[in-house]
Amino acid sequence: MTKDKVTLRRLIVDKRGDSPAISTVMLTSAVVVLLLVTVVFANSFLNARMAENEFSAVTQFMQTVGLQMDDVAWTIGRTQTIRYASRYGHVYFESLALNYTVYVNDVYLVNYSTGILLFNMPISEYHVSNNYHKRLFPSSDNSFLQIGTSAPVGHVYIIEKVPMNDGNFIRVVVAPSIRMLNSTISTGDDKKNYFKFYLPILSSGTHPRYSQSVTLAGNTVSVKTIGTVNKVKIHVSFLKSSLGFNEEFFSFDSTEEVVDVPDGSIIEFYTGEVIVSLGLHV
Numbered sequence: 001m002t003k004d005k006v007t008l009r010r011l012i013v014d015k016r017g018d019s020p021a022i023s024t025v026m027l028t029s030a031v032v033v034l035l036l037v038t039v040v041f042a043n044s045f046l047n048a049r050m051a052e053n054e055f056s057a058v059t060q061f062m063q064t065v066g067l068q069m070d071d072v073a074w075t076i077g078r079t080q081t082i083r084y085a086s087r088y089g090h091v092y093f094e095s096l097a098l099n100y101t102v103y104v105n106d107v108y109l110v111n112y113s114t115g116i117l118l119f120n121m122p123i124s125e126y127h128v129s130n131n132y133h134k135r136l137f138p139s140s141d142n143s144f145l146q147i148g149t150s151a152p153v154g155h156v157y158i159i160e161k162v163p164m165n166d167g168n169f170i171r172v173v174v175a176p177s178i179r180m181l182n183s184t185i186s187t188g189d190d191k192k193n194y195f196k197f198y199l200p201i202l203s204s205g206t207h208p209r210y211s212q213s214v215t216l217a218g219n220t221v222s223v224k225t226i227g228t229v230n231k232v233k234i235h236v237s238f239l240k241s242s243l244g245f246n247e248e249f250f251s252f253d254s255t256e257e258v259v260d261v262p263d264g265s266i267i268e269f270y271t272g273e274v275i276v277s278l279g280l281h282v
Contacts, residue, residue, distance in 0.1 A: 073272030089121035209279030
């Protein structure tokens with residue numbers, strides 16, 4: 001057998017011997033790649049569902065905060081701590097975000113400034129769409145002036161608005177609003193019409209952030225009374241518009257509400273200061 005034939009035979013033998021090994025390596029590599037892709041996809045999908053479920057739970061938490069704000073505002077010394085659990089987001093207090101100016105008979109009476117509470121979740125973890133807005137409570141009326149004994153003194157809603165100065169978040173917001181009640185008191189032939197307005201004033205407390213909680217404490221209750229009224233006008237303005245907390249962010253139906261009352265009515269405007277602290281052990 002010649003030398004060339006021996007070499008050719010060895011090559012043929014080697015090719016047949018290496019082919020199964022190469023195929024096995026390539027198949028194993030493909031399976032590993034597929035497994036890695038599957039693991040990454042499954043992990044991303046799981047994180048997205050966890051963030052979505054967390055955000056859903058937080059919307060209930062913020063609605064509870066809004067209800068507790070109403071309970072605390074009118075009782076001096078009353079304190080409520082509401083706890084939450086979050087892996088992705090956090091509660092934040094923005095001071096002096098809203099200003100309500102009250103006019104009586106077209107004459108300036110008083111103005112009140114209040115902060116707002118927000119739960120901020122990064123849109124990298126969960127988002128819907130930019131400029132998304134959904135009312136949670138009240139669900140059908142977006143006026144800052146609510147009427148009736150069961151009317152709220154705070155709007156709770158979801159908003160995704162980016163970019164903003166403090167970061168890109170989808171947020172659940174608790175924004176104080178005004179409740180109006182009216183009654184008539186008769187003394188013999190004399191009738192007096194009373195119109196009462198209620199507004200919580202959220203003020204910043206301490207924020208040690210030792211825990212995931214919001215503590216609301218009733219501090220003071222004040223009332224301003226004026227008689228012989230036939231018209232009440234309330235205007236809302238946005239003190240931190242430059243930071244993105246503007247008219248579009250709050251999305252009230254109108255920035256001004258006018259209430260025509262019977263001539264000679266008596267107006268009582270109540271404010272309850274609520275101190276907001278984040279992360280206290282109470």
